[in-house]
Amino acid sequence: xxxxxxxxxxxxxxxxxxxxxxxxEAWNVVSGAVMDALDPPNLLINGTFIQRMETxxxxxxxxxxxxxxxxxxxxxxxxxxxxxxKLKAALVGANPDQVSEYTAxxxxxxxxxxxxxxxxxxxx
Numbered sequence: 001x002x003x004x005x006x007x008x009x010x011x012x013x014x015x016x017x018x019x020x021x022x023x024x025e026a027w028n029v030v031s032g033a034v035m036d037a038l039d040p041p042n043l044l045i046n047g048t049f050i051q052r053m054e055t056x057x058x059x060x061x062x063x064x065x066x067x068x069x070x071x072x073x074x075x076x077x078x079x080x081x082x083x084x085x086k087l088k089a090a091l092v093g094a095n096p097d098q099v100s101e102y103t104a105x106x107x108x109x110x111x112x113x114x115x116x117x118x119x120x121x122x123x124x
Contacts, residue, residue: 052104053111069112076113080106 057066071079083105090098114120 049100049104049107052100053108056101056104057108066112070116071109071113073113073117076109076116079109080113083109 060066083102087099087102087106090102111120
């Protein structure tokens with residue numbers, strides 16, 4: 001998995017070392033705050049689940065451009081209900097892979113509903 005914090009920190013140190021020793025020293029002072037802004041510590045987010053959400057989006061890319069899908073409120077709820085039925089069957093069947101798949105699908109649909117009708121905006 002790509003480590004954004006390590007990449008940014010390494011890039012800044014290499015770039016600043018070529019430019020100015022004093023600027024590099026300043027980076028060393030503020031880098032912790034910058035890293036925390038990029039990846040806040042102690043979040044209650046499961047990175048593995050987020051990766052599963054991304055995998056599900058990519059697995060379903062053949063269905064159309066995700067960023068162009070703007071479901072009506074009814075369509076969004078219908079999609080969640082459809083996937084909820086699949087999730088119920090996966091839970092009853094004790095199928096962990098399907099449970100993860102369908103919960104990631106539901107989370108993605110919820111995110112898209114929020115992007116379309118809520119206050120969040122998709123990253124461009």
